[in-house]
Each structure stands twice: as structure tokens, then as C-alpha cells.
Amino acid sequence: MKKLDASLFSDNIHCISLGKLTREVVDFVVEKHPDYKEILSTEQDVLFWEDRVAHTEKHRNDFLSDIQYLTCFEEIPQTLEKPDYISIHPKDNSISFIKDFRQHVAVAIRISVTGKLSYRTMYPLMDAQLENYIKKNRAWVFGK
Numbered sequence: 704m705k706k707l708d709a710s711l712f713s714d715n716i717h718c719i720s721l722g723k724l725t726r727e728v729v730d731f732v733v734e735k736h737p738d739y740k741e742i743l744s745t746e747q748d749v750l751f752w753e754d755r756v757a758h759t760e761k762h763r764n765d766f767l768s769d770i771q772y773l774t775c776f777e778e779i780p781q782t783l784e785k786p787d788y789i790s791i792h793p794k795d796n797s798i799s800f801i802k803d804f805r806q807h808v809a810v811a812i813r814i815s816v817t818g819k820l821s822y823r824t825m826y827p828l829m830d831a832q833l834e835n836y837i838k839k840n841r842a843w844v845f846g847k
Contacts, residue, residue: 706777712753720748721780721822728789731845732798736791742818749783749812751822762826767805775808779825782810788833790842797823801842807833 704722711719724732726745733740759776766772775782781802788801790809796816799809807828813821836842 704780706781707751707779708777709756712756717753719751721751721783723748724820725784727846728783728786728800731789731843732791735789735843739814742814742816744818747818747820749820749822751779755822755824758823759825762824765827767827771805775802775804775825775827778802778804779810779822782808783812786810786845788837788842789845790836793841799842801828801833 763772782800786800787803790799796814799811801809810825811823
């Protein structure tokens with residue numbers, strides 16, 4: 704999927720695939736968090752459930768503008784494919800894919816114990832937050 708559009712959901716479609724993680728992303732995450740070696744795969748779709756649209760909307764006012772929010776929302780599949788940073792949450796089995804737009808934007812996905820991947824949310828990160836994650840060795844530059 705190149706661009707995400709909330710109109711893809713309908714009475715019959717309540718879940719869509721954002722695509723699969725690339726080999727480079729999986730290898731990078733496993734290098735940083737070896738416990739994921741057995742469950743993280745390039746074969747698993749990242750699922751986006753319809754109810755996550757409303758949840759993501761709660762962060763709309765955190766963005767610089769509605770246009771910025773909509774652009775970042777459409778670009779979620781590309782953010783997962785080519786992030787600028789990757790962050791691993793130390794406790795809740797989630798990975799954030801961070802992309803630099805006019806501000807840093809994080810797309811969080813949850814990893815189940817069986818390796819299923821689910822989109823959780825999208826939100827902007829302040830420079831200080833990202834710098835703190837990097838300093839605490841919870842986020843790393845990816846692909847630069």
C-alpha cells in the first residue's frame with residue numbers, strides 16, 4: 704500500500720494491511736532487541752483495524768496543521784517501510800517508526816506474543832523526546 708485512506712473501510716472491510724516489514728527493518732529491530740528474533744517476520748502483515756482511525760484522530764490537534772496530520776496519516780505505510788528512526792518501547796511490545804516531516808512523527812505498532820503486528824497510533828514527537836529516546840538507547844537512526 705502506498706497511501707493510507709480511511710475511506711478504504713466499509714461495511715464489509717474492517718481491517719486492512721499496511722504491508723509487511725522489510726528485511727532491513729526486521730534485522731535492525733532484532734539486532735537491538737534479540738528477544739524478537741523468534742516472533743518478528745517479513746511474512747506478517749501490519750494490520751490496521753478500522754477503530755484505530757478514531758483513536759488516531761485524537762492526536763490531530765497535536766500536529767502543526769490539519770494538512771500536516773492528513774499527510775502523515777496517508778504516509779503511514781511509507782513511514783513503516785522507510786523510517787528515519789526506530790524506537791523500541793522497553794515494556795509494552797511495541798515499536799515506533801519515526802519519520803521526519805515538518806516535525807518528527809511516530810507510528811506505533813504492537814507485536815503480539817505470536818508475532819502478529821497491529822497498528823496502534825500515530826503522533827508527533829518533540830525534538831527533546833526523540834533526543835531522550837536516543838540518549839536512553841531506546842531509539843536509533845535508521846537508513847541514513
